[in-house]
Amino acid sequence: MNPKIALLKALAEFQFNISSRQIPSIPKRDVCLVASLMKRRQVAKGELILNVGEVLQDIIIIEKGIVRQFYYKNGLDITEQFSSEGQYVVCIESLLLKKPTNLMIEALEPTTFYTIRFCDLEKLLDKSISLLNLYRYFAENNLIFTQYKADAMRFESSATRYAKFIKQFPEAAKRASVKHIASYLLMTPESLSRVRSKLSQKDKK
Structure with missing residues (x-):
């Protein structure tokens, strides 16, 4: 093609x-x-x-x-x-x-x-x-x-926003920096890191 x-x-x-x-x-x-x-x-x-x-x-x-x-x-x-x-x-x-x-x-x-x-x-x-x-x-x-x-x-909560972001923009979630993703979601990088950590712990259970 x-x-x-x-x-x-x-x-x-x-x-x-x-x-x-x-x-x-x-x-x-x-x-x-x-x-x-x-x-x-x-x-x-x-x-x-x-x-x-x-x-x-x-x-x-x-x-x-x-x-x-x-x-x-x-x-x-x-x-x-x-x-x-x-x-x-x-x-x-x-x-x-x-x-x-x-x-x-x-x-x-x-x-x-x-x-x-x-x-x-x-x-x-x-x-x-x-x-x-x-x-x-x-x-x-x-x-x-x-x-x-x-x-x-x-x-929506910060955790819900991030979960939807991962689903809608999986490539950006993997390839963009924490700083840029956080600003897109109107969060601080520290808040986003906490959200990611909690989601990661959830996935391990």
Whole structure:
């Protein structure tokens, strides 16, 4: 299978796993059109793919490696999102409104990814109802996941939040640092270490 198409398939499967909602059917021709827009890039560990003040013009799909989206608040480094193989990352406000972003995207490992220029994708959406339906599916899933995360921060214990994080993002749980995972879960590294220790002891029983 074409590696670009294989990556798009993995991306769709991850989206299904988020919400369990049926993925819209897409003709192979339309999938190939999207694949034709994809451009491959590689970055080193620690390199910023997007920096504060830049305008994001692309959808970023990870082929190999892991990245995080983060920002600074009151001097604290706060992780907003992790994305690894078969997942995408965007700064929605910057992408849609063409505004300079307050967020950064950093490679946590040597990372290979594909970009899709959003203005080119929009032209395809104007011509294909199936792609437009898929785009809507992704947008709705993004809203669903944002609500899931907000509710978790409001109502769930730190242990429950971490347990769900492991299930939803197993690669990030294994490969990201305690500091970055803790900031994503709005916990201190010390609190996260205690939660992990308790879960580990539970698993041994």
